[in-house]
Each structure stands twice: as C-alpha cells, then as structure tokens.
C-alpha cells in the first residue's frame with residue numbers, strides 16, 4: 001500500500017494556510033473535515049507557513065527541504081497564497097510560479113479537478129430564463145503540469161524598445177494522453193457520460209492537433225462516452241447561455257484556468273468553487289484548495305465565505321477513499337446554502353460551525 | 362492623401378462574403394452602408410470569393426495575387442469564412458491561418474476593435490439584478506498581429522507517443538506599445554476615460570512584464586486616464602457579475618479572442634457583435650467583420666441575424682472618416698432592437714430592410 005492511499009488510520013495532512021483569508025477558511029475546512037471523516041480516520045496535521053508573509057520576512061518561497069517534507073504526507077490542504085496587489089517587494093509570479101505551480105508540477109498534479117454545480121439557493125448572475133433550462137452540473141478536468149504554464153520562454157533586450165518576450169506552451173503526448181484518459185474515465189462514471197474537449201485547434205494548430213488526435217484515440221476505447229469539441233471562445237458563449245450542455249470538460253492548463261473562473265462565476269461565485277490538484281497515479285500527495293485567492297482586502301475581518309475551502313476538504317476525503325464522508329459534506333453545504341437568506345452576514349467561523357453541525361447531523 | 366483615407370468620392374471596397382451565412386449578412390451590411398454613407402461617397406465594390414468553398418474547389422486559400430489586389434482597396438468588408446465542422450477535406454486552421462489571420466497579419470491590423478454595449482431590448486443571459494446595476498458599454502482593443510497567434514512553434518515526433526508540440530507566444534515592445542497607445546488614445550476620447558489591461562502576469566511572467574512595463578510607461582503620458590489591471594481569469598468573473606466596471610480593455614490576441622466572445626454573449630449574443638481589424642497607421646486597408654462565424658448549420662435559410670455585419674459596416678464608415686453616418690447606423694440598430702418582439706422571426710433581408718429604412722429616416 002502506497003503512502004498516498006491510506007485506507008484508514010492515521011492520515012498525514014500537510015496544511016498550508018497561506019496568506020490573507022487563507023488561514024481563516026482553512027480553519028473551517030479542517031473543522032468540517034474532522035467531523036466528516038470516518039471514526040477510523042485520524043488526521044495528523046503538520047502546518048507549513050508558506051506564502052507572501054514568509055517570503056517578505058525571509059525571502060524564502062519553498063525551500064527544497066520543506067518540499068521534501070510535504071512530499072511525505074498523504075495529502076495537502078491549502079488555503080490561499082498571495083500578498084497585496086502591486087506590492088513592490090513581491091515580484092509578479094514569485095509566489096505563483098515558486099510555490100503554487102511548483103507544488104503542482106513537482107508533485108505531478110496533472111489532473112486539476114474543478115466541479116461546477118449550481119446548488120439550490122446559490123446566487124448565479126445568469127438570468128432565470130437560462131437557469132430555468134435545467135440543472136447545471138459539470139466538472140472541469142484541467143491539465144496541471146504542462147501547456148502555457150511550464151515557464152518556458154524568456155525575454156531578449158529586456159526593458160528596451162527592442163524587447164522580445166516569449167511564452168512557450170509545451171504539450172507532450174505523455175502529458176496530454178494521461179489527462180484525457182482520466183477525463184474519459186470520469187465521464188464514464190457519471191450518468192450523462194459526456195466529455196467535451198476545449199481548445200483552439202483552428203489557431204493553435206500544433207498543440208491543437210496533438211490534443212485532437214489523442215482525444216479521438218482514447219475516445220475509441222470509450223464507445224459509451226459521448227464526445228464533443230468546443231473552441232475556447234465558443235465555450236464562453238455556451239457557459240453564459242447554455243451551461244447545461246456540459247458534463248465533463250477536458251482542457252489545457254491556461255484554458256482550464258479561464259474556463260473554471262467563468263464556471264465559478266456562473267455557479268454562484270468564487271466563494272463556492274473547490275478544486276483538487278490530483279496526482280491520480282498516487283506517486284505524490286494530492287493538494288486541495290479553494291479556487292479563490294487570498295483576498296487581502298477582506299482579510300482579518302472573518303467575513304470570507306469558507307464554503308469553497310470546505311468543499312475542497314470534501315474532494316480530499318473522496319480522494320483518500322471516503323466518498324460517503326465527502327458526500328456528507330456536500331449535502332451539508334447544499335442544506336446550508338438553501339438556508340441562507342439574501343444579504344445575511346455570517347462570520348467565517350459561523351458558516352463553518354453551521355456546516356459542521358449539519359455534517360454531525 | 363493616402364489610399365486608405367478617402368475623405369470623399371469613390372471608395373474602393375473589397376468585399377469578401379465568404380461561406381455559409383457570410384454572403385447573406387454581407388448583402389444586408391452593404392444595403393445599409395449604401396443608404397448610410399454621405400451622398401459624396403460612392404462605393405466601388407470588388408467581390409472576392411475566398412473561403413471554404415473556394416478552397417474545396419480549387420485548393421486555393423489566398424493567392425498572393427489576390428492579396429495584392431485587396432491591398433489596393435480603401436477598406437475590406439468580410440462576412441464569415443469556414444466550412445462544415447470536421448470536414449475531412451478542410452485541415453484544421455487552414456482557412457483561419459491561411460486567410461483570416463493572414464489578412465490581419467499582412468495588412469498589419471494591429472488593433473482588433475470590438476465594441477460591447479447592451480442595447481435596450483437586447484436579450485442578455487445575465488440576471489436583471491446584474492443588468493440593473495447600470496449601463497454596459499465598453500470596447501475591447503485586442504492586439505491583432507502577434508502573441509499566441511503568430512504561428513510560431515511546431516511539433517516533434519508527430520503522431521507518436523513521444524510527440525512534443527509547442528505554441529510560442531511572441532510579444533515585442535514594438536507591437537505591444539503601439540496597441541497600448543491606441544487603447545489609451547481611445548480611452549481618453551470616451552467620457553469615463555478608463556483603461557483596463559488584461560493579462561496573466563502572475564504566470565506568463567515574460568510577456569506579462571513586457572505588457573505591464575509598456576502599460577505603465579504609456580499611462581504616464583495620459584494622467585487623465587484611470588488605469589486598472591485584471592488577470593484574465595478574474596475578468597471572467599467581472600464580465601459575469603460586474604460588466605459595468607469596464608470602459609476600454611486592452612489585451613493580447615488570444616485573451617482578446619476569449620474576452621470578446623464572452624462580451625458578445627453577455628451583451629446580447631454573437632448576432633450583434635461587430636469588429637474592426639484596424640490598421641491605425643493606414644499603411645494598408647482595414648477590415649470589418651462580424652465576430653460570428655459562417656454557421657453552416659443555418660446557412661441558406663435566410664434566418665441569420667445580419668445586425669453584427671451591419672454594425673461592422675458602421676465601424677467601417679467611422680474608420681473612413683464618417684462618424685455621423687456610423688452613428689446613424691447605430692441609432693437605427695438601437696431602434697430596431699427596441700422594436701423587436703420576443704420570439705419574432707424576421708428573415709435576414711427583412712432585418713436589413715428595416716434597419717436601412719430607419720437609416721434613410
């Protein structure tokens with residue numbers, strides 16, 4: 001049995017609360033996790049202080065020794081990292097590339113999983129006419145370890161009028177095939193069994209042909225899964241006018257980033273959007289985090305909605321082999337959302353308490 | 362006087378109706394153009410049959426001799442190009458890269474201009490609560506000649522399990538600065554004088570730093586323009602929940618493609634979205650086209666909405682120095698939209714006739 005699939009007993013959990021509202025929402029996620037986990041599961045937490053604060057104090061982003069320690073855990077729960085916008089002491093990308101993306105890449109989180117459901121009671125910016133067409137319930141499988149996020153590229157004659165800056169999207173058959181396989185397997189497990197590939201094959205023809213070819217090849221092994229293709233620009237229109245058409249979406253790292261934020265917006269906001277950075281081969285711990293950022297503007301006031309972090313905890317439990325416990329959290333969240341009244345202002349811990357109480361039942 | 366700024370008299374217009382609904386909507390755009398143009402302006406049209414049909418019949422996409430002819434015109438009106446989805450005889454990207462993007466790149470259309478307004482009567486998928494917050498009226502200045510659209514990149518070991526495919530986004534100070542300058546000048550001419558840069562500077566740090574640096578540098582010359590920055594993922598959320606916050610957006614070729622389709626969706630659909638591929642230096646003719654595609658599924662039935670093509674004609678007139686004529690078209694469209702009844706089915710020519718009649722007054 002591998003370290004990263006503890007069936008029961010002690011689960012080594014690396015907790016990275018991060019900056020801003022990160023620690024606030026993480027506390028609630030942990031509260032609910034403890035209540036929801038089967039009695040046989042005991043979380044052994046190790047806290048890692050990483051993020052903008054640590055960087056500003058020590059110039060350290062993610063020391064190799066810390067990464068090596070985190071790697072020994074069964075799973076990672078992350079809050080949010082990021083300092084004040086435009087802080088001159090925080091070079092752009094330093095935390096994103098050096099911490100968040102480094103964890104995703106080093107731990108081979110090639111499936112970035114982002115479920116999108118409009119729960120009853122959630123406030124969607126879409127019209128009642130669009131919402132009335134039916135339930136919105138899809139999941140985005142975003143590739144997490146290559147594409148435009150590799151950090152390839154560079155700049156020449158920086159700072160001069162002759163500057164040239166490049167970004168290279170690197171796509172490998174190895175990397176594309178494995179995420180497509182994961183997405184087909186997920187689609188097959190869902191009632192509608194439909195998988196949509198999202199790309200821009202008519203312009204990005206090199207990467208597009210690779211994605212298209214492997215999508216077709218793997219599709220042949222899943223005759224019961226309905227397949228579809230949408231250009232990234234057309235997806236914008238469909239998410240706004242017909243989000244019901246999607247069941248599972250598979251796409252690259254950058255398109256996935258964009259699609260999932262729109263998905264979060266239409267399904268009730270970034271306060272509800274959970275994500276898992278999953279290593280399906282279990283060669284390293286997977287990491288669970290809300291899609292939202294550290295929101296320094298509202299930090300310290302205990303007004304952040306911890307629901308996305310709590311739902312990320314449900315994804316963590318599911319990944320560790322406890323789907324019933326995960327479902328209990330989701331049900332509790334659905335009940336809590338349905339009980340919310342417009343304009344109500346509960347504190348972050350009050351929302352966590354309410355959901356934990358529902359889970360405890 | 363340059364060829365591409367005819368104040369009056371004869372205007373040489375290259376017309377590329379294209380495929381599918383392209384010819385249908387182009388006919389209506391021309392109808393309205395003729396009525397709206399000042400009496401002193403006489404359009405001399407040359408029709409160029411380019412697109413999927415021509416390619417399938419002759420294997421020709423855009424012969425150099427045709428490009429040379431088109432280049433001699435004062436402006437280009439394009440309908441839409443593209444064949445049936447997944448036609449095995451149409452390699453992916455062949456028309457996009459070979460025709461549409463080739464025209465944009467060869468004619469140096471570095472400002473891809475896409476106005477986004479929610480006109481009264483237009484059907485938006487957003488909720489009445491979001492729409493009630495105020496008027497939505499912004500314009501996207503999308504870079505049109507570099508970025509991820511350059512066609513740089515390639516593939517190695519194609520078709521094998523060891524394939525690597527790359528796409529290179531190429532950004533130059535030359536190309537980024539000129540589009541940013543255009544956007545600042547446009548923002549300054551608008552009442553709200555606000556410009557938002559859209560990028561993903563926290564991940565695409567090379568290109569991001571270049572865009573950021575030039576944005577800051579040019580901003581210093583426009584102290585009366587308010588500036589803002591949004592990551593592309595955050596823009597998804599804002600367009601869905603607070604589109605009122607935008608006035609002018611400047612962004613790269615790929616982000617602009619994505620943002621403008623979402624903008625079209627929320628402002629009433631792709632049936633209304635007009636665009637100009639503008640060469641502000643007037644070293645070659647600018648090209649005006651609806652954002653929508655050739656929609657082969659509804660072609661031949663005369664049911665396509667020609668409004669986007671008609672509004673593209675207004676952008677053409679504005680570019681040629683006839684802002685009052687352009688405004689007359691926009692006013693006629695606004696009146697026509699307000700008079701539409703839900704579910705009504707007017708034919709393509711009926712919509713064109715109605716708008717032309719209102720322009721004629």
Ligand SMILES: CC(C)[C@H](C(=O)O)[C@@H](O)C(=O)O
Nearest residue numbers: 096100101257291563564594
């Ligand atoms: C913070 C940033 C690097 C990150 C991403 O782009 O992946 C975030 O937007 C996300 O979606 O998790």
Ligand SMILES: CC(C)[C@H](C(=O)O)[C@@H](O)C(=O)O
Nearest residue numbers: 202203233457461462618652
């Ligand atoms: C057809 C395609 C090449 C084009 C683009 O991506 O620019 C279209 O989507 C557009 O927005 O004009």
